[in-house]
Amino acid sequence: MAKAFPREKYANLKYGRLVSSIAISVVLLTVFVTWDSWMLLSRPSNSIIPIYFYGAADVSSDLDAFVSQEGDDHVAKVDHDDEHESEVEVSAEEVIDQSADNSGCDLYNGEWYYDSEGPLYTNNTCPILSQTQNCQGNGRPDKEYENWRWRPFNCELPKFNATKFLELMSGKTITFVGDSVARNQMESLLCILWQVEVPQNKGNRRMQRWHFRSKSVTILRFWSAWLVHHTTEPFSYVPDGITKLHLDVPDETFMELAPKSDVLVFSNGHWFPKQSVYLLNNKIVGTQGYTLPVKHHQSLKITDTEAYKISTETALAAMATHSNYSGLTIVTSFSPDHYEKGAWNTGGSCTGKVRPLLPGQVVEYEYTNIMHDKQETGFYQATKRLTNRSKLKLMDITEAFKYRHDGHPGPYRNPDPNKITKRGRNGLPPPQDCLHWCMPGPVDTWNEIMLEIIRQEFEGNKKSAL
Ligand SMILES: *[C@@H]1O[C@H](CO)[C@@H](O)[C@H](O)[C@H]1NC(C)=O
Numbered sequence: 001m002a003k004a005f006p007r008e009k010y011a012n013l014k015y016g017r018l019v020s021s022i023a024i025s026v027v028l029l030t031v032f033v034t035w036d037s038w039m040l041l042s043r044p045s046n047s048i049i050p051i052y053f054y055g056a057a058d059v060s061s062d063l064d065a066f067v068s069q070e071g072d073d074h075v076a077k078v079d080h081d082d083e084h085e086s087e088v089e090v091s092a093e094e095v096i097d098q099s100a101d102n103s104g105c106d107l108y109n110g111e112w113y114y115d116s117e118g119p120l121y122t123n124n125t126c127p128i129l130s131q132t133q134n135c136q137g138n139g140r141p142d143k144e145y146e147n148w149r150w151r152p153f154n155c156e157l158p159k160f161n162a163t164k165f166l167e168l169m170s171g172k173t174i175t176f177v178g179d180s181v182a183r184n185q186m187e188s189l190l191c192i193l194w195q196v197e198v199p200q201n202k203g204n205r206r207m208q209r210w211h212f213r214s215k216s217v218t219i220l221r222f223w224s225a226w227l228v229h230h231t232t233e234p235f236s237y238v239p240d241g242i243t244k245l246h247l248d249v250p251d252e253t254f255m256e257l258a259p260k261s262d263v264l265v266f267s268n269g270h271w272f273p274k275q276s277v278y279l280l281n282n283k284i285v286g287t288q289g290y291t292l293p294v295k296h297h298q299s300l301k302i303t304d305t306e307a308y309k310i311s312t313e314t315a316l317a318a319m320a321t322h323s324n325y326s327g328l329t330i331v332t333s334f335s336p337d338h339y340e341k342g343a344w345n346t347g348g349s350c351t352g353k354v355r356p357l358l359p360g361q362v363v364e365y366e367y368t369n370i371m372h373d374k375q376e377t378g379f380y381q382a383t384k385r386l387t388n389r390s391k392l393k394l395m396d397i398t399e400a401f402k403y404r405h406d407g408h409p410g411p412y413r414n415p416d417p418n419k420i421t422k423r424g425r426n427g428l429p430p431p432q433d434c435l436h437w438c439m440p441g442p443v444d445t446w447n448e449i450m451l452e453i454i455r456q457e458f459e460g461n462k463k464s465a466l
């Protein structure tokens with residue numbers, strides 16, 4: 001697995017460097033405190049995250065559609081076929097070491113290379129891709145970002161074979177759970193499969209549902225930005241309307257849906273900077289973007305990144321121990337954003353990036369690295385709870401995708417022909433999305449890797465025969 005932090009670097013600091021780094025830290029702290037108080041003054045605390053960051057209309061409709069509809073009986077109608085269950089039974093020991101599959105293949109250590117064959121679909125051949133991800137349709141002038149493919153150093157990563165995917169998943173259900181990044185991955189999969197078979201739309205207000213008749217494959221997606229139980233009802237002295245996250249209680253929607261799924265794909269993390277109050281065992285243990293109205297006597301030591309770790313462990317341990325679920329759970333690791341030289345609201349930009357970064361050019365973002373480490377820790381904690389019924393896999397794409405600053409919509413988020421796409425006279429870049437991925441684009445690689453994981457699990461760890 002690729003290393004997120006060059007920890008050795010910090011082990012042998014010389015005295016002189018130590019002094020200068022203390023001086024730098026003091027300066028940075030001053031800058032931060034000044035900036036932070038400016039942020040607080042200039043922005044209400046509940047708007048830490050810009051709505052457009054997640055696609056405004058989409059978020060609210062997702063939330064309405066996927067969270068509010070309690071008791072919808074459509075879930076019970078998901079077709080399910082139990083006969084393959086024995087195929088996914090494995091021993092817990094096999095799961096612990098992710099990088100050492102029997103095939104000896106580390107899918108996450110590799111390089112990007114240019115493939116003139118181009119992508120598996122285009123914006124014109126996939127009718128369901130979200131307009132916010134339709135970079136070509138939104139006027140993005142360059143196109144080469146569609147053609148880079150991932151090549152692991154030590155093994156083959158075959159091009160996505162849609163027929164193969166449908167065969168492997170025959171009679172099965174794959175469910176995507178998470179935030180808008182999970183939607184990005186699910187739509188990419190749909191677009192790829194659409195090229196061999198147009199699925200039937202069987203979705204409802206609660207969730208997206210697509211059915212491929214030829215092999216009776218079902219794809220589901222529903223919204224769960226934190227993967228844990230959340231409510232906005234008043235709690236203690238935290239009023240109505242503020243999100244309360246029960247970090248130790250899994251989101252009941254996917255607990256209910258899990259038994260109907262053969263493969264579950266989790267992808268989230270980008271909602272943790274949002275305002276919320278964290279609870280453990282029904283006690284407030286931390287807040288994010290919110291100050292408690294009265295002095296609190298318990299310690300509030302859980303930060304947003306720590307909350308990500310705990311909630312990841314909660315959700316995955318719930319899958320590992322779920323009495324009615326015996327599927328394969330794949331966790332897509334934290335997706336890196338590329339707001340370079342600033343944050344989304346302080347001049348950060350990915351405009352004009354037309355090719356991947358070269359080895360050695362990656363700019364490390366501390367937040368991405370911390371989130372990745374927290375998620376990974378939560379994942380490994382959960383694997384300790386595995387019995388031999390179900391299986392957990394970390395799809396560790398974070399490092400590889402740090403190179404893909406060219407793969408985001410940037411300012412090409414909507415089809416408005418009059419949108420601003422260049423820096424203004426004040427030097428500030430236009431509003432842009434450097435978090436989600438263009439389609440077609442790098443996100444298609446996630447599904448290539450996912451197919452390889454599924455293939456290894458369902459066919460055994462033999463080398464790819466494709
Ligand atoms: C797809 O992108 C092309 C530009 O490459 C554009 O002309 C076309 O209108 C787009 N189609 C859709 C459906 O967005």
Ligand SMILES: *[C@@H]1O[C@H](CO)[C@@H](O)[C@H](O)[C@H]1NC(C)=O
Binds near residue numbers: 162164167466
């Ligand atoms: C895709 O998979 C199918 C079914 O396994 C196989 O017959 C076909 O040869 C594969 N196509 C390619 C291009 O590898």
Ligand SMILES: *[C@@H]1O[C@H](CO)[C@@H](O)[C@H](O)[C@H]1NC(C)=O
Binds near residue numbers: 255322323
């Ligand atoms: C598993 O299924 C049984 C029988 O349908 C049900 O009573 C139980 O609550 C289910 N367990 C979970 C964790 O969903």
Ligand SMILES: *[C@@H]1O[C@H](CO)[C@@H](O)[C@H](O)[C@H]1NC(C)=O
Binds near residue numbers: 387388389
């Ligand atoms: C694993 O599964 C077998 C049956 O397939 C069962 O006998 C055994 O007790 C299980 N082991 C654990 C640790 O759950």
